[in-house]
Amino acid sequence: MSAAFDPRRMRAMLAKEFTQIARDPSTLLIAFVLPILLIFLFGYGVNLDTARTSIALSRQDDGEAARSLAGAFQQSRWFDVREVGTIGSLKTALIAGKVRGIVVIPDGFSRAAAAGGGDIQVITDGSMPNSAGFVSGYADGVRATWAAGRAAERGERPRGGPAIDVDNRYWFNPALASRYFLVPGAIAIVMTMIGSLLTALVIAREWERGTMEAIMATPIGMGEFMISKVIPYFVLGIGSMTVCTVLAIGVFGVPLRGSPLALLAIASAFLVPALGLGLLISAATKNQFVASQIALLTAFLPGLLLSGFLFEIGSMPGWVQAITYLVPARYLIPPLETVFVAGDNWRLFLPNIGALLGFGAVFFTLAIRVNRRRIA
Amino acid sequence: MTGNRILAMIVKELWAVLRDPRGRIMLIVPPLLQLILFSAAATLEVKNVTIGVWNRDGGPASVEFINQLAGSRNISRIISITSEDALRSGIDDQKLIAVVIFDERFSRDVAARRPATILAILDGRRSNTAQIVAGYLGTVAANTGASIRPTLVQGGRSIVTNWFNPNLDYLWFIMPSLVVTICSLSALSITVQSVARERELGTFDQLMVSPLRLHEILIGKMTPPFLIGLFNATVYLIVIPLFYGVPFTGSLLLFYLAAAASLLAIIGVGMAVSSIARTQQQAFLGMFLVTVPMTLLSGFAAPVDNMPSWLRLIAELNPQKHFLVVSEGLFLKGMPASAVFAELWPLLPIAAVTLAASTFLFRLRME
Numbered sequence: 001m002s003a004a005f006d007p008r009r010m011r012a013m014l015a016k017e018f019t020q021i022a023r024d025p026s027t028l029l030i031a032f033v034l035p036i037l038l039i040f041l042f043g044y045g046v047n048l049d050t051a052r053t054s055i056a057l058s059r060q061d062d063g064e065a066a067r068s069l070a071g072a073f074q075q076s077r078w079f080d081v082r083e084v085g086t087i088g089s090l091k092t093a094l095i096a097g098k099v100r101g102i103v104v105i106p107d108g109f110s111r112a113a114a115a116g117g118g119d120i121q122v123i124t125d126g127s128m129p130n131s132a133g134f135v136s137g138y139a140d141g142v143r144a145t146w147a148a149g150r151a152a153e154r155g156e157r158p159r160g161g162p163a164i165d166v167d168n169r170y171w172f173n174p175a176l177a178s179r180y181f182l183v184p185g186a187i188a189i190v191m192t193m194i195g196s197l198l199t200a201l202v203i204a205r206e207w208e209r210g211t212m213e214a215i216m217a218t219p220i221g222m223g224e225f226m227i228s229k230v231i232p233y234f235v236l237g238i239g240s241m242t243v244c245t246v247l248a249i250g251v252f253g254v255p256l257r258g259s260p261l262a263l264l265a266i267a268s269a270f271l272v273p274a275l276g277l278g279l280l281i282s283a284a285t286k287n288q289f290v291a292s293q294i295a296l297l298t299a300f301l302p303g304l305l306l307s308g309f310l311f312e313i314g315s316m317p318g319w320v321q322a323i324t325y326l327v328p329a330r331y332l333i334p335p336l337e338t339v340f341v342a343g344d345n346w347r348l349f350l351p352n353i354g355a356l357l358g359f360g361a362v363f364f365t366l367a368i369r370v371n372r373r374r375i376a
Numbered sequence: 377m378t379g380n381r382i383l384a385m386i387v388k389e390l391w392a393v394l395r396d397p398r399g400r401i402m403l404i405v406p407p408l409l410q411l412i413l414f415s416a417a418a419t420l421e422v423k424n425v426t427i428g429v430w431n432r433d434g435g436p437a438s439v440e441f442i443n444q445l446a447g448s449r450n451i452s453r454i455i456s457i458t459s460e461d462a463l464r465s466g467i468d469d470q471k472l473i474a475v476v477i478f479d480e481r482f483s484r485d486v487a488a489r490r491p492a493t494i495l496a497i498l499d500g501r502r503s504n505t506a507q508i509v510a511g512y513l514g515t516v517a518a519n520t521g522a523s524i525r526p527t528l529v530q531g532g533r534s535i536v537t538n539w540f541n542p543n544l545d546y547l548w549f550i551m552p553s554l555v556v557t558i559c560s561l562s563a564l565s566i567t568v569q570s571v572a573r574e575r576e577l578g579t580f581d582q583l584m585v586s587p588l589r590l591h592e593i594l595i596g597k598m599t600p601p602f603l604i605g606l607f608n609a610t611v612y613l614i615v616i617p618l619f620y621g622v623p624f625t626g627s628l629l630l631f632y633l634a635a636a637a638s639l640l641a642i643i644g645v646g647m648a649v650s651s652i653a654r655t656q657q658q659a660f661l662g663m664f665l666v667t668v669p670m671t672l673l674s675g676f677a678a679p680v681d682n683m684p685s686w687l688r689l690i691a692e693l694n695p696q697k698h699f700l701v702v703s704e705g706l707f708l709k710g711m712p713a714s715a716v717f718a719e720l721w722p723l724l725p726i727a728a729v730t731l732a733a734s735t736f737l738f739r740l741r742m743e
């Protein structure tokens with residue numbers, strides 16, 4: 001292996017790599033089929049927006065007020081009242097997961113309501129904390145609205161009630177569609193997969209089969225070698241990012257408020273450390289199974305869990321927050337979300353792009369070192 | 377003796393998995409690492425929030441509100457904002473998740489018992505987080521209102537009881553679902569390699585010329601992932617109640633029954649992928665193609681109830697979905713046998729189909 005750089009050799013190597021990709025159905029599968037699948041799954045399957053929730057109703061009071069409140073629950077657009085009965089019988093439905101909560105209108109409710117009170121009991125399925133919070137919050141909302149309506153009918157002013165109102169304005173996403181952050185997050189995962197996972201696998205296979213030694217025996221230089229390995233996967237990564245973006249905009253209505261150029265810059269910056277990590281893993285393991293597992297653990301899982309995509313970094317314990325600074329995806333998620341939903345903001349983009357390129361430099365240096373040692 | 381032959385095949389397959397020291401480590405370390413990572417990272421709470429306050433009022437009511445805000449345990453910093461530009465850049469640069477704005481009339485409105493409104497600007501890029509923060513602000517507003525203007529007559533209330541998980545601890549949800557994911561993932565990653573590896577190494581033909589019959593080969597190849605899946609489930613079953621304090625309230629026997637049934641279905645899928653794949657790499661990618669949707673559609677990432685109805689139908693065919701419902705039920709809800717069986721029976725036809733398909737594809741490979 002020499003250090004010289006020859007454009008003709010470079011072109012030949014690139015042609016070889018591209019042909020290899022084009023002939024390997026599994027590469028194209030992961031570069032285009034899997035990203036599309038992921039976008040659809042995150043767009044349709046992972047829906048964090050609160051839908052109509054199934055509940056059960058136990059009315060233990062026969063008074064007019066109790067029946068009226070039960071009617072309010074039945075007509076609520078937040079709830080789908082699936083079952084009616086005693087608490088004992090409804091518990092079975094709650095355990096089986098058929099309903100996510102039980103609203104109990106207790107005996108004596110109508111009398112209490114006439115006196116201006118009237119408590120209800122809300123039992124939630126705590127095994128799904130998200131839905132449980134939703135059920136208790138919205139059940140109280142249904143009750144309060146009902147109580148205010150009754151008071152208004154009687155010409156009274158509502159008792160208590162909020163003295164101070166908060167008017168919430170959600171910038172960038174007034175409809176609060178969760179796909180606005182889930183779909184860009186899926187794009188981040190796709191790029192992690194292509195950059196680290198696919199690259200690690202393909203190059204580990206070359207080591208396993210011994211074709212790597214064959215390349216090493218040619219006069220190719222380390223720089224040429226690295227570039228010829230990296231460029232095809234870089235192109236692949238940008239290609240599938242583009243496919244995903246078109247789907248995100250066209251199918252899921254996620255806006256691209258920033259410029260395509262900014263998106264390209266952010267995606268390119270992220271692919272640098274992602275590819276560097278892939279090269280490093282393949283050179284260090286030289287084994288497809290181990291490489292795939294390590295890529296899953298060091299790129300895929302942190303990208304999903306520690307990037308701030310699904311879980312808030314600020315809410316994690318201190319030592320986990322410290323680890324997140326070492327996860328390249330952490331610097332991708334904020335600019336990616338911003339370029340899609342908010343618009344161009346280079347004050348936010350540049351420091352993150354800088355961090356990504358810094359990680360890229362570290363990974364590439366390490367990969368070159370490991371490769372050198374392997375050959376010597 | 378067919379029994380001996382199957383046993384020999386199982387031993388051989390177990391060796392193939394456990395012989396490589398790196399492979400051995402890879403069977404144990406990733407599941408444990410995932411456990412630690414998930415338990416630490418997965419939280420639904422939003423803590424250590426920084427909020428901007430633009431106080432154009434300065435009266436007693438706004439001061440009381442800010443004091444209440446500072447006292448809220450999830451809000452760690454309050455930053456004073458005095459201009460439109462500071463507001464815009466604070467939100468745009470993600471320094472602030474929300475900015476609370478009091479107009480000049482706020483304290484006067486409160487004093488005069490007129491409806492008083494606070495404007496809150498929230499970062500909709502992170503709509504989930506923003507909604508949770510909006511919830512905090514609502515609570516602070518209610519507390520401020522109550523402390524300034526205590527009401528004498530108590531209106532009606534909703535008394536909330538959370539069954540199975542009284543503090544709505546998210547970890548209690550995550551851990552039982554993680555058992556399902558890890559159990560399936562570890563079994564699947566071994567299954568998909570089993571045929572593909574032999575084909576790549578060229579030992580598949582040797583297997584074909586051995587006196588082993590088709591069902592013996594298949595049983596031999598499916599047993600190790602089955603055992604390893606159960607092994608990982610067992611490790612989790614011990615670690616989760618012991619170290620994370622998540623209760624296991626149901627029957628262990630039912631849990632293993634559910635694990636076994638869903639493992640059969642999943643291994644069938646894995647075997648089919650392995651038979652189709654020409655190389656280990658294709659097998660691995662094929663596994664990825666199968667695992668990601670299975671995990672995302674299991675109810676782990678988002679409730680199955682929230683999915684569109686056509687996707688819910690597909691989720692019903694997902695073995696992990698059924699196992700997850702049972703796992704949550706047996707950990708937290710003390711799920712009785714009748715409910716477990718009602719959830720599990722679809723696993724039998726699913727397993728029958730996937731196992732039959734994998735046998736068919738394997739046979740196809742042999743010819």
